[in-house]
Amino acid sequence: MSETKGERRYFRTTQQVKDWKTLARAADEVGDNLPCRQAPDLYYAAMNETQHIRYAKKACQPCPIREICLQYAIKHNEGEGVWGGMTVSERKNVRRQLKAEGKL
Ligand code: SF4
Numbered sequence: 001m002s003e004t005k006g007e008r009r010y011f012r013t014t015q016q017v018k019d020w021k022t023l024a025r026a027a028d029e030v031g032d033n034l035p036c037r038q039a040p041d042l043y044y045a046a047m048n049e050t051q052h053i054r055y056a057k058k059a060c061q062p063c064p065i066r067e068i069c070l071q072y073a074i075k076h077n078e079g080e081g082v083w084g085g086m087t088v089s090e091r092k093n094v095r096r097q098l099k100a101e102g103k104l
Pocket residue numbers: 027034035036037043059060063064065066067069070082083084085
């Protein structure tokens with residue numbers, strides 16, 4: 001996977017690049033069957049589009065890489081979209097709790 005100019009701006013740390021590559025490899029192993037690859041717009045729906053968000057959250061549950069996806073989004077404070085079955089605000093709550101416990 002090559003890094004584009006846009007990706008360099010998106011990634012803040014070398015660790016984030018490594019974690020992204022790990023996630024991307026796992027996603028590529030699953031391929032086009034990933035729910036978020038079948039309906040990507042639903043995963044970045046506006047917060048008032050509750051039906052889309054609900055659909056995306058539900059579709060994530062059986063995803064074979066949900067755990068690694070969620071860990072990436074929480075660890076790197078992904079600021080948009082549904083990742084690993086959680087919205088931005090849900091992930092922020094988890095981050096807050098992990099920080100309070102000294103785990104992040
Ligand atoms: S868990 Fe992550 S990779 Fe799987 S469908 Fe949801 S957003 Fe996509």
